[in-house]
Structures are given as C-alpha cells and as structure tokens.
Amino acid sequence: MTRPAQRSGGARASADRLARLLNLVPYLLARPGIELSEAAADLGxxxxxxxxDLELLWVCGLPGYGPGDLIDMAFDGDRVTITYDAGIDRPLRLTPDEALALVVALRMLAETPGMANRDAIERALAKIENAAGELADAPVAVRMPGDSDRVEALRGAVQRRRALRITYYTATRDETTERTIDPIRVLMVGGLAYVEAWCRRAESVRMFRADRIDALVELDEPAVAPPQARLHDLSGGIFQPSAELPLVTLRVGRGGRWITEYYPCERVEPGDEVAGADGAGREWLVSLRVTDLDWARRFVLGLGPDVTVVSPPELAEEVRDQAAAALDAYATLPAGTGPAPVGALPGAPPVVVGPASGSPSARNADPAAATGSH
Incomplete structure (x- = not known):
C-alpha cells in the first residue's frame, strides 16, 4: 500500500512538472535555437x-493527436527550436462557465480561515472579475462549510493569542466534554475547519473540528503552548493510519460501498455475487484501521443490514449484543406507544442519518473521527 507521504510527494512532483511543461513551450518559442544547457540553467x-521534458512534449498536442496536431521541434546538435506549437501560444479564452467557476473558487479561497497570500488571491480575483464583466456579478453566494461565526471566533482567538474554554463533542467516544485549550492555528482540511491547539486536559496538541465545538468562551489569559508542543503534519490528511491501529474488516453490500470512497481503506476486495431486491450485486471485503473500537461499533450499527463485521471477533460480538438489546427494547414497549427512535432506547446506538446517497452524518461519522486526534 502506498503511504500518504509518498502519494503526496508524487503529486507535488507531477504538479511541478506540469507547470514546467506549460512554461517550456513559450520559453522555447521566444528563444529559437537555444542551447539545452542554457535552457536547463534558466529553468532550474x-x-x-x-x-x-522535451520527449514528453513531443507526444503532447491537440485532441486527435495525429502528426499534424502534436507539438514538434527540431534539434541541431545541442540546440532546440519549436517548429509547431499546436496552438499553445494562443491567448487563454475562458468560457462563461469557466470564468464563473474561477471566480467562485477564488472567493472561497479568500474566505478560507488562515489562508496565506490573501493579497495575491484578491488581486487574481479582481483581474478575473474585471475580465468576466457582468458575469462576475451573478447571484452566487460563497460560504465555507460549518459555522462561519464559530470559525471567525476561533481565528480571532488565534490572532489575539487568547486561551479558550470549549464544550466539545468527541465522535470517537460519543461524549461531550469541557476543555481549556491554547489555540495555535485555524486551518481547512478536506473542506472542514479545524483549530489546532494545546489541550490542557490531554496535555498534548489536538485537532478540534469547528462544527463539533458546541460552545466557546475566550478567556482573559494568554494562549501559551509549552515548548514540547508539535504541530501535526497534515500533508497526508487528518487521518494517517498506521500498522499499530486495530484493523477492522467488513463485508459490505451495494448500499454500503460508499464507505470505500469516504474513509481511508487499507484493502478493498471483491466478494461473492449476491441477489437483492434490486437485482444481483457484489459484496465487498473492506479493511480499514481505527483507533477506537467503540467508534467502530457505533459506525457499523448505524450502517444497518448493508454491513457485516468479519473481524475482529470482539467487535462482531459487541455489535451483535447491542443490536439484540435494541430489539429487546422494542419488544418491551408498552402497547399503543408505537416504536420509539432507536437513539432513545436503552443501550441502543444513535442512528446515523445521512442524505439519500447513503453518506454518514457530517457530525457523527467522518474520516477524521476514526483517528481519535481530538
């Protein structure tokens, strides 16, 4: 399995090469017959x-990719000249949809808490809005996910370097706690806002999701993280599974297959063909790592009949026992009261309700919840 850091490094290298290739053609067009050594020095x-890079450019061009559509060049010893640029020197023309998409994306970046180089973003936005004309005034509202007021309050505490007292919901343990934290920075990861802070209760650096902070009070004391505080490396995302974490293997049907896209999985393997109400389908064996089996128990129970626990055995036993307790609670309801919500039954788990696609509740089940990082 490729480690996140390796994937991240590969993505950065590919992005750097793409930027270099896009600059290479106009650079060579302006310098016909330039020596390769001189060009390499200029480009770093x-x-x-x-x-x-030149060999790759040779097979790039316009769709169709026939000989007359590809970028062509001529070599004279150690000198190179672009003889056909496949239209790459043409000015960029944005369609109305492309221009509006860029405007919306830049507005969202400008509103992102903790975003560096905000001046550069605003300058780029102003240029595109000016080029887009009336289109830039289309009635499009850009709002960041989560509670924007809460995010602004967190940003203010970071800027003023003030400690906070927060009431926080911890999804891994399904509990709400009071904590005093020393905020260090606010950042966006995967479309969600987090505050990274020294937690005085845990005596370590923790990540707190903004939409799980039920209340906060800014204290009249400075935020002072101790010297041993170390910020998390988030280049691979919030959740970075390791071999030390418990490995959970589930058998999922068609309705539960979405978890393979929403959660970082270690293995996804095809299982047996099964018949269902909507026709034949395939089961899948999905393995993922979690830091807390209590979270895994609630997660599996919330998925319902689309998921069966394969391992570990203790998780399968806990899920079976709690499901049986929920059924027993239904059986003992007084006559005429009707079924109560599962979350209201003694010993029953909270139901995880999501949109029609089957995705989980944004508050109770997300990839970061499995990390126990907060």
Whole structure:
C-alpha cells in the first residue's frame, strides 16, 4: 500500500512538472535555437530532466493527436527550436462557465480561515472579475462549510493569542466534554475547519473540528503552548493510519460501498455475487484501521443490514449484543406507544442519518473521527 507521504510527494512532483511543461513551450518559442544547457540553467533543472521534458512534449498536442496536431521541434546538435506549437501560444479564452467557476473558487479561497497570500488571491480575483464583466456579478453566494461565526471566533482567538474554554463533542467516544485549550492555528482540511491547539486536559496538541465545538468562551489569559508542543503534519490528511491501529474488516453490500470512497481503506476486495431486491450485486471485503473500537461499533450499527463485521471477533460480538438489546427494547414497549427512535432506547446506538446517497452524518461519522486526534 502506498503511504500518504509518498502519494503526496508524487503529486507535488507531477504538479511541478506540469507547470514546467506549460512554461517550456513559450520559453522555447521566444528563444529559437537555444542551447539545452542554457535552457536547463534558466529553468532550474538538469539537462537530463530537460531532455525528458522535451520527449514528453513531443507526444503532447491537440485532441486527435495525429502528426499534424502534436507539438514538434527540431534539434541541431545541442540546440532546440519549436517548429509547431499546436496552438499553445494562443491567448487563454475562458468560457462563461469557466470564468464563473474561477471566480467562485477564488472567493472561497479568500474566505478560507488562515489562508496565506490573501493579497495575491484578491488581486487574481479582481483581474478575473474585471475580465468576466457582468458575469462576475451573478447571484452566487460563497460560504465555507460549518459555522462561519464559530470559525471567525476561533481565528480571532488565534490572532489575539487568547486561551479558550470549549464544550466539545468527541465522535470517537460519543461524549461531550469541557476543555481549556491554547489555540495555535485555524486551518481547512478536506473542506472542514479545524483549530489546532494545546489541550490542557490531554496535555498534548489536538485537532478540534469547528462544527463539533458546541460552545466557546475566550478567556482573559494568554494562549501559551509549552515548548514540547508539535504541530501535526497534515500533508497526508487528518487521518494517517498506521500498522499499530486495530484493523477492522467488513463485508459490505451495494448500499454500503460508499464507505470505500469516504474513509481511508487499507484493502478493498471483491466478494461473492449476491441477489437483492434490486437485482444481483457484489459484496465487498473492506479493511480499514481505527483507533477506537467503540467508534467502530457505533459506525457499523448505524450502517444497518448493508454491513457485516468479519473481524475482529470482539467487535462482531459487541455489535451483535447491542443490536439484540435494541430489539429487546422494542419488544418491551408498552402497547399503543408505537416504536420509539432507536437513539432513545436503552443501550441502543444513535442512528446515523445521512442524505439519500447513503453518506454518514457530517457530525457523527467522518474520516477524521476514526483517528481519535481530538
């Protein structure tokens, strides 16, 4: 399995190479017959890397990719000249939809808490809005996910360097606690706002999701993280599974397959073909790591009949026992009262209700919940 850090490094390298290739054609068009060594020095790459880039450019071009559509070049010893640029020197023309998409994306970036280089974003936004004309005034409202007032309060505490007293819901243990924290920074990860802070209760750095902070009070004391406080490396995301965490294997049907896209899974393997109400389908064996089996128990119970626990055995036993307790509670209801919500029954888990696609509740079940990082 590829580690997140490796994937992240590969993505950065690919992005760097794409930017270099996009700059390479206009650079060479302006300098016909330039020596490869001089071009490599200007572009900050080795001559070998430049030759590899040129070989890749040779098979790039307009859709159709026939000989007359590809970028072409001529070599004279160690000198290179672009002889056909496949239209890459044409000015960029944005369609109305493309321009509006860029405006919306830049407005969202400008509203992102803790975003660096905000001046550069606003300058780029102003240029695109000016080029888009009346289109930029389309009635599009941009709001960041979660409670924007809460995020602004967190940002203010970070800027003023003030400690906070918060009431926080911890999804991994399904409990609400009071904590005093020393906020360090506010950031967006996966479309969600977090405050990273020194938690005086845990005596370590923790990540707190903004929409799980039920209440906060800014204290009249400075936020002072101790010298041993270390910020998390989030290049691979909030949840970075390791071999030390418990491995949970589930058998999921068609209705539960969405978890393979929403949660970081270690293995996804096809299982047996099964018949269902909507026709034949395939089961899947899904393995993922969690830090807390109590969270896994609530997660599985919320998924209902689309999921069966394969391992570990203790998780399967806990799910079976709590499901049986919920059924027993239904059986003992007084006559005429009707069924009560599952979350109101003694010993029953809270129901995880999501949109029609089957995705989980945003508050109770998310990839970061499995980490126990807060």
């Amino acid at each position: 790459v080795t001559e070998r890397q430049l030759r590899e």
